[in-house]
Amino acid sequence: MTRKLFSPARLWLGALAAIVLVLPLVVTSHFALDIFIRILLFAFIGVAWNLMGGYAKQLSLGHAAYFGLGAYTSTILLIRFGISPWIGILAGGVVAMLASLPIGALCFRLRGPYFAIATIATAQVLMLLFLKFRDFAWGAEGTTIPNLGDSPLMMQFDSKAAYYYIALGMLALGLAITYWIEHSWMGYYLVAVGEDEDAAEAIGVDALRIKRHIYLISAFLTALAGTFYVQYIYFIDPTTAFSFNVSVEAALVSIVGGIGTLWGPVVGTVLLEATSALLQSWLGSSHGGVQLTVYGLILIAVILWRPAGLIGLLTEAYARIVRAGPQREKEALLDG
Amino acid sequence: MLETIAQAVVNGLLIGGIYALVSIGVTLIFGVVKIVNFAQGEFVMIGMYISFFLATRFGIDPLLSLVISMPVLFVIGVLLQQFLIRRVLALGDMPQIFLTFALSLLLVNLALLLFTANYRTVQTPYSELTIHLGALYIPAAKLIAFAVAMLLSGALWVFLRATDLGKAMRAAAQNRDVAMLMGINPDRVFCVAVGVALALAGAAGSLLMPFYPAYPMVGQVFVLMAFVAVVLGTLGNVTGALIASLMMGVAESLGVQFVGADSGLIVVFLLLLLTLAIRPNGLFGGWTR
Numbered sequence: 315m316t317r318k319l320f321s322p323a324r325l326w327l328g329a330l331a332a333i334v335l336v337l338p339l340v341v342t343s344h345f346a347l348d349i350f351i352r353i354l355l356f357a358f359i360g361v362a363w364n365l366m367g368g369y370a371k372q373l374s375l376g377h378a379a380y381f382g383l384g385a386y387t388s389t390i391l392l393i394r395f396g397i398s399p400w401i402g403i404l405a406g407g408v409v410a411m412l413a414s415l416p417i418g419a420l421c422f423r424l425r426g427p428y429f430a431i432a433t434i435a436t437a438q439v440l441m442l443l444f445l446k447f448r449d450f451a452w453g454a455e456g457t458t459i460p461n462l463g464d465s466p467l468m469m470q471f472d473s474k475a476a477y478y479y480i481a482l483g484m485l486a487l488g489l490a491i492t493y494w495i496e497h498s499w500m501g502y503y504l505v506a507v508g509e510d511e512d513a514a515e516a517i518g519v520d521a522l523r524i525k526r527h528i529y530l531i532s533a534f535l536t537a538l539a540g541t542f543y544v545q546y547i548y549f550i551d552p553t554t555a556f557s558f559n560v561s562v563e564a565a566l567v568s569i570v571g572g573i574g575t576l577w578g579p580v581v582g583t584v585l586l587e588a589t590s591a592l593l594q595s596w597l598g599s600s601h602g603g604v605q606l607t608v609y610g611l612i613l614i615a616v617i618l619w620r621p622a623g624l625i626g627l628l629t630e631a632y633a634r635i636v637r638a639g640p641q642r643e644k645e646a647l648l649d650g
Numbered sequence: 651m652l653e654t655i656a657q658a659v660v661n662g663l664l665i666g667g668i669y670a671l672v673s674i675g676v677t678l679i680f681g682v683v684k685i686v687n688f689a690q691g692e693f694v695m696i697g698m699y700i701s702f703f704l705a706t707r708f709g710i711d712p713l714l715s716l717v718i719s720m721p722v723l724f725v726i727g728v729l730l731q732q733f734l735i736r737r738v739l740a741l742g743d744m745p746q747i748f749l750t751f752a753l754s755l756l757l758v759n760l761a762l763l764l765f766t767a768n769y770r771t772v773q774t775p776y777s778e779l780t781i782h783l784g785a786l787y788i789p790a791a792k793l794i795a796f797a798v799a800m801l802l803s804g805a806l807w808v809f810l811r812a813t814d815l816g817k818a819m820r821a822a823a824q825n826r827d828v829a830m831l832m833g834i835n836p837d838r839v840f841c842v843a844v845g846v847a848l849a850l851a852g853a854a855g856s857l858l859m860p861f862y863p864a865y866p867m868v869g870q871v872f873v874l875m876a877f878v879a880v881v882l883g884t885l886g887n888v889t890g891a892l893i894a895s896l897m898m899g900v901a902e903s904l905g906v907q908f909v910g911a912d913s914g915l916i917v918v919f920l921l922l923l924l925t926l927a928i929r930p931n932g933l934f935g936g937w938t939r
Contacts, residue, residue: 614749
């Protein structure tokens with residue numbers, strides 16, 4: 315029993331949890347905390363995307379649609395009706411789920427590249443529509459979120475650490491949901507649909523229903539990230555909220571890390587954001603385009619040499635370290 | 651009113667010719683190699699910068715630089731097929747979609763790095779020239795671009811039907827395995843298909859240069875249009891892409907004219923979503939597949 319309770323995997327997880335929990339107490343630099351928050355946020359968006367793109371293999375390039383709907387729902391509730399973003403964040407999630415139903419109905423009949431193109435179009439249409447909603451949603455100019463000072467009930471904080479813990483909480487939630495789905499009947503159905511949709515249907519899996527369910531969850535989680543992001547930067551406009559870059563980054567971090575794996579998006583985000591932070595500190599921010607040029611190169615390299623993602627490298631290295639112990643003893647015995 | 655509509659239709663048709671060059675390239679690559687090239691717009695961008703630098707450094711007219719941009723892009727296309735696309739052909743959806751996607755990301759940002767985000771324009775003697783036809787105003791540069799675009803599309807049509815290589819390409823598009831059994835070398839056919847597609851994108855770039863600014867993100871305008879046109883015209887169908895592109899141009903232009911300056915794209919995207927909902931195989935795909 316005790317051996318199971320303290321399995322190496324659990325020990326590692328515990329150590330990791332301890333480190334990320336005390337990190338903001340040790341690191342107080344705003345610049346570093348900002349990077350950590352970005353990592354947590356984009357890892358979370360990646361985890362949400364991964365449910366759709368990784369497990370069900372529905373390669374969406376339009377997750378900005380839900381990010382934006384979450385952001386706009388909570389902001390409209392806050393500014394027009396004075397409702398706390400804590401309620402708004404859930405309302406945004408529900409709005410995103412409702413939106414995912416017609417979008418899914420339209421796109422799920424399409425496969426592969428058709429699906430990807432259709433999802434781009436849905437996010438673009440939403441962005442263009444919000445550019446037109448001048449009276450209700452501030453049109454192209456966007457709006458700043460009124461700064462109420464340090465008011466936790468309105469999801470506004472003076473310390474960056476608070477935002478850090480919220481983002482960490484969201485990521486933990488996303489990972490827990492993914493873990494739970496992975497180990498439930500739904501996970502097996504999802505993988506079956508992802509591997510071969512026709513074969514899955516042939517053995518009695520209702521592929522459309524499964525895709526609809528996972529899309530609901532994925533949309534809900536992505537919307538949470540949208541609300542959090544606008545609360546964090548105190549600003550919203552259609553090009554920020556429905557930015558194509560959000561859709562891209564969600565897919566990118568998952569692919570680089572490893573799609574269809576629990577930790578893939580996290581590994582991918584840490585790698586990409588760390589690279590981008592390093593580039594920024596080396597070159598300064600004056601060189602527009604460097605970051606995404608490097609992202610493009612990394613993505614091409616991963617696709618050509620490691621289409622399963624970089625997480626495979628990590629698990630192989632880990633297995634080698636774990637195995638190395640007993641093996642060395644054996645070799646010592648043989649030598650002796 | 652009637653004149654306004656006629657003017658909007660003419661404007662739409664003229665720009666639709668450029669959309670056609672881009673979307674024919676996308677549909678050709680998809681038809682033959684079975685890959686959606688998300689980077690097609692970036693090759694239009696490269697074509698534009700080639701023409702821009704030839705015009706500013708050596709004073710070569712953008713339209714004349716077509717004879718340089720097209721072969722250069724053809725070679726890039728052959729290299730692209732040989733060194734990148736070929737390696738993901740046996741892999742699943744994810745690498746096939748995201749390879750060209752990553753390439754697009756890379757090219758846009760490399761251009762941003764090298765040429766900055768500034769708009770580059772080339773002034774030609776015919777840039778401001780307009781022809782009056784009754785009540786209609788027809789900009790000469792756009793008319794020339796349209797005419798050359800149609801000429802190139804026609805040449806491709808003849809190439810696909812009258813030459814052995816063109817027939818081999820159509821055969822490979824219809825059934826890769828049987829084509830191989832008939833002695834067609836797929837590697838060669840794929841290289842030519844991607845090369846030709848990129849050459850068309852390069853031509854579109856050169857033709858745009860007299861009346862459209864070059865900037866790193868310029869390709870995204872055209873590739874989105876091209877995707878819509880290619881889906882409408884049924885992926886892989888060259889004639890379908892041509893007709894759909896002209897329709898897209900007109901739909902966009904009418905949208906701008908009657909719904910508002912920023913509504914052209916909404917009209918186009920709604921058309922796409924509507925088409926996908928009603929006829930997922932496009933207008934020319936037939937009901938069964």
